[in-house]
Amino acid sequence: MSDARPFTTLLSALPASVPFVAPEALERRRGELFELRLGANESTFGPSPRALAAMRNELERASLYGDPESFELRTALSVHLGLTREHLVIGSGIDDLLGLAVRAFLEPGSCAVTSLGAYPTFNYHVAGYGGRIESVPYRDDRNDLDALVDAARRHAARLLYLANPDNPTGSYHDAAAIAALLDALPEQTLLLLDEAYIEFAPPALPFDAEDPRVIRLRTFSKAYGMAGMRIGYAIAPRQTIAAFDKVRLHFGVNRVAQAGALSALADRAFLEGVLAEVAWGREEYTRLATALGLAALASATNFMAFDLGSPERARAVAEGLTARRVFVRVPGATPLNRLVRATVGTPSERRRFGHALEGVLKSSRV
Numbered sequence: 001m002s003d004a005r006p007f008t009t010l011l012s013a014l015p016a017s018v019p020f021v022a023p024e025a026l027e028r029r030r031g032e033l034f035e036l037r038l039g040a041n042e043s044t045f046g047p048s049p050r051a052l053a054a055m056r057n058e059l060e061r062a063s064l065y066g067d068p069e070s071f072e073l074r075t076a077l078s079v080h081l082g083l084t085r086e087h088l089v090i091g092s093g094i095d096d097l098l099g100l101a102v103r104a105f106l107e108p109g110s111c112a113v114t115s116l117g118a119y120p121t122f123n124y125h126v127a128g129y130g131g132r133i134e135s136v137p138y139r140d141d142r143n144d145l146d147a148l149v150d151a152a153r154r155h156a157a158r159l160l161y162l163a164n165p166d167n168p169t170g171s172y173h174d175a176a177a178i179a180a181l182l183d184a185l186p187e188q189t190l191l192l193l194d195e196a197y198i199e200f201a202p203p204a205l206p207f208d209a210e211d212p213r214v215i216r217l218r219t220f221s222k223a224y225g226m227a228g229m230r231i232g233y234a235i236a237p238r239q240t241i242a243a244f245d246k247v248r249l250h251f252g253v254n255r256v257a258q259a260g261a262l263s264a265l266a267d268r269a270f271l272e273g274v275l276a277e278v279a280w281g282r283e284e285y286t287r288l289a290t291a292l293g294l295a296a297l298a299s300a301t302n303f304m305a306f307d308l309g310s311p312e313r314a315r316a317v318a319e320g321l322t323a324r325r326v327f328v329r330v331p332g333a334t335p336l337n338r339l340v341r342a343t344v345g346t347p348s349e350r351r352r353f354g355h356a357l358e359g360v361l362k363s364s365r366v
């Protein structure tokens, strides 16, 4: 067979990369399944029973395309958030919406700023659309807001990406700090504020959906327990949403996900239960860390990062946990690669994780 036809210059120049190696890929590599899946910040509490019922019901209509405007969901979200429908676009998770924002705002060759070791899907899209990343180190295991703004100014960045709360540290900057960040942004820079974990955190900055300086991104993947359904939303000025409508994948969000998200949003009691359990579980993890002679970073998310002190020890502990069929992750970038990140799961999962971690730490090798 002959060679493939020439790719675009941009694609030819890209290194082969995936933002994450999935646990399924690790399972295939290892030839066995994980017993505890705590490495992808998923909710182990599942979707609300009401969302599950709605999704089962909607499956009956799987032969029909979903509503490309996600009208009902946008209506419900607009009431929930105190906005208008025109300030909302639904996508296949934040990952999809990040791509849309990068496509809309980043000229090829221009610069985007992020933290070194932050959630990598943003960088993946920037590379895919021909942009350039400038990274700023974390400071004391938190996003360094001043340094991010500084870098945006120095590099005339079009986009600044900030996950708040942050993955992989779990850290959080309060609403006043985010307001100050917006005020300090250079004129040409747009803040992409990834609020994937916002439900687990203290109250966020109030909405001013017409604020041209920021796009906020949220998801049903985390607190609502629907990561596999791939559904999230962006909050942005009307003009931006209208611009997204010119290029987004209109039938990309399936009808089962739309029905599930609509019911999940209405099940406030279930969400409150998950949030309370996760808050309690974070305290348990903190006590676990202390009992094992480790530090755990304060978290405003559904996961916690255990500080193993060195990349070598973090890797050894993660390998030990993998051998016990517990899936966790070690962040890739220095100095975060001394952390082991684990989801705050159900009480039984937390107990099993605690035993596994203790067993690994007691084994002679780590």
Ligand SMILES: Cc1ncc(COP(=O)(O)O)c(C=O)c1O
Residues within 6 Å of the ligand: 040, 041, 092, 093, 094, 095, 096, 119, 163, 166, 167, 194, 196, 218, 219, 220, 221, 227, 230, 231, 232
């Ligand atoms: C900071 C952050 N943003 C976005 C996502 C992915 O969100 P979604 O499932 O909505 O694409 C994650 C998932 O781990 C995340 O940690």
